[in-house]
Amino acid sequence: MTFQVYDTTLRDGAQREGISYSVVDKLAVAKLLDEFGVGFIEGGWPGAMPKDTEFFARARSELPLKHAVLVAFGATRKAGIAVADDPQVRALLDAETAAVCLVAKSDIRHVERALRTDGKENLAMVHDSVAHFVAEGRRVFLDCEHFFDGYRHDPAYTASVVSTALEAGAEVVVMCDTNGGMLPSRVTAAIGELVERLGVGPERLGIHCQNDTSCAVANTIAAVEAGVKHFQCTANGYGERPGNADLFAVVANLQLKLGLPVLPDGCLEQTVRVSHAVAEIANIAPTPTRLTSGRGIRSQGGAARERDQSGPGAVQPH
Ligand SMILES: CC(=O)SCCNC(=O)CCNC(=O)[C@H](O)C(C)(C)COP(=O)(O)OP(=O)(O)OC[C@H]1O[C@@H](n2cnc3c(N)ncnc32)[C@H](O)[C@@H]1OP(=O)(O)O
Numbered sequence: 001m002t003f004q005v006y007d008t009t010l011r012d013g014a015q016r017e018g019i020s021y022s023v024v025d026k027l028a029v030a031k032l033l034d035e036f037g038v039g040f041i042e043g044g045w046p047g048a049m050p051k052d053t054e055f056f057a058r059a060r061s062e063l064p065l066k067h068a069v070l071v072a073f074g075a076t077r078k079a080g081i082a083v084a085d086d087p088q089v090r091a092l093l094d095a096e097t098a099a100v101c102l103v104a105k106s107d108i109r110h111v112e113r114a115l116r117t118d119g120k121e122n123l124a125m126v127h128d129s130v131a132h133f134v135a136e137g138r139r140v141f142l143d144c145e146h147f148f149d150g151y152r153h154d155p156a157y158t159a160s161v162v163s164t165a166l167e168a169g170a171e172v173v174v175m176c177d178t179n180g181g182m183l184p185s186r187v188t189a190a191i192g193e194l195v196e197r198l199g200v201g202p203e204r205l206g207i208h209c210q211n212d213t214s215c216a217v218a219n220t221i222a223a224v225e226a227g228v229k230h231f232q233c234t235a236n237g238y239g240e241r242p243g244n245a246d247l248f249a250v251v252a253n254l255q256l257k258l259g260l261p262v263l264p265d266g267c268l269e270q271t272v273r274v275s276h277a278v279a280e281i282a283n284i285a286p287t288p289t290r291l292t293s294g295r296g297i298r299s300q301g302g303a304a305r306e307r308d309q310s311g312p313g314a315v316q317p318h
């Protein structure tokens with residue numbers, strides 16, 4: 001299985017306070033992400049946001065993609081109703097994307113307190129929803145919200161959400177660090193334990209890290225080093241609260257330091273252009289101290305002087 005670079009700039013990234021894309025903005029951002037060579041673009045939540053419903057309708061004729069598969073995001077069916085009767089499920093199908101990503105509760109405390117149902121019904125919601133979209137010919141990814149908190153609290157229950165989704169036909173089940181509280185060593189340990197518990201390869205798992213404790217990029221890289229092939233990020237790390245793992249930082253680290261071929265040839269070179277163009281559309285000034293801003297090493301007098309004295313290649317971002 002090759003790497004799945006999964007971008008959620010237009011869904012999770014758009015949950016950042018202050019970002020409000022028009023449909024035209026969303027089409028332009030999607031085009032840029034495709035030029036950057038991501039494999040999947042999560043375009044939004046059709047049915048929950050009228051703009052997202054319109055985006056998917058227009059994308060069918062206005063968004064030719066070279067590299068990426070467009071993904072519609074939604075949730076598993078509501079508790080207590082048949083999957084085919086859930087209007088949110090219908091709206092996801094109506095988006096006519098080749099792939100869908102469903103968020104599911106995977107922490108039993110959230111099942112009981114937020115969804116106000118029980119663990120058994122939540123597993124049925126996951127099973128029915130995944131099986132329904134697979135039967136409708138969709139590739140299905142399942143986002144396990146609060147995966148790591150849930151796994152620490154009740155590993156057997158959280159693992160059962162993962163196995164239920166895989167048995168129902170999900171291509172990849174994504175472990176979300178929804179609170180952004182993980183550390184790389186803990187990500188590595190949790191993946192090792194889960195893989196052993198379920199007897200599945202790590203390539204059936206994905207990773208999605210929020211950045212509340214500034215570890216999202218490191219946590220994502222740790223997951224990939226543990227064998228995960230599917231990783232979810234956003235351009236410039238946009239997202240709710242402090243954001244998500246930054247797509248550009250994750251990809252550059254994996255490709256340049258670990259030598260992993262995560263993007264098609266020639267795409268990594270688009271980093272600065274795409275980063276700045278997305279920032280322009282989001283109306284957020286690029287952070288000048290970021291390496292991906294295109295100003296990082298060049299603007300550091302000390303490092304630049306050292307490079308001049310030591311010859312080309314002496315100062316590297318490693
Ligand atoms: C961590 C994430 O980023 S996940 C995505 C979060 N973003 C959103 O939820 C924004 C878009 N969603 C919405 O506007 C609404 O959830 C709707 C329109 C889709 C559904 O609205 P309602 O039918 O009124 O459901 P309601 O809002 O009561 O749901 C309560 C909570 O359970 C979640 N939820 C509802 N059904 C499910 C489900 N089957 N599986 C997982 N979570 C669910 C909702 O997203 C909401 O979570 P929140 O409190 O963290 O926002």
Ligand SMILES: CC(=O)C(=O)O
Pocket residue numbers: 012103143144145146176177178179208210
């Ligand atoms: C689904 C998602 O974005 C999260 O749990 O963080």
